Amino acid sequence: MFVGIDISKHNLDVALGKEVFTIPYNDHQINSLAQKLVKLQPKIILLEATGGLETKLVQQLIQYKLRVLVVNPRQVRDFAKAIGRLAKTVQLMPRSSLILLKLFNPK
DSSP states (O other), X not given: OEEEEEEOSSEEEXXXXXXXXXXXXXXXXXXXXXXXXXXXXXSEEEEEOOTTTTHHHHHHHHHTTOOEEEEOHHHHHHHHHHTTOOOOOTTHHHHHHHHHHHHHOOO
């Protein structure tokens, strides 16, 4: 399983397979998400670099020994555009990240 997370100042948009949901971006929710992901044991978690907003989340995920890949958001947008999914929505950006991961299947 792959996980895609889109980060904004106040929310995390999370794609777990076909499930996409939004949670508040705070310490309690980050911890709850990390615990949920530990149980699911995803192959990798992809998130976009967002000017440092991702740092707190990345640190927590790494503490839980989860594999995290932080990518340039331009690359995800370019990929989404290439597959005809260019839109900044809760549903599309994390899902585009998942498609990108599946295609390149990082080891």
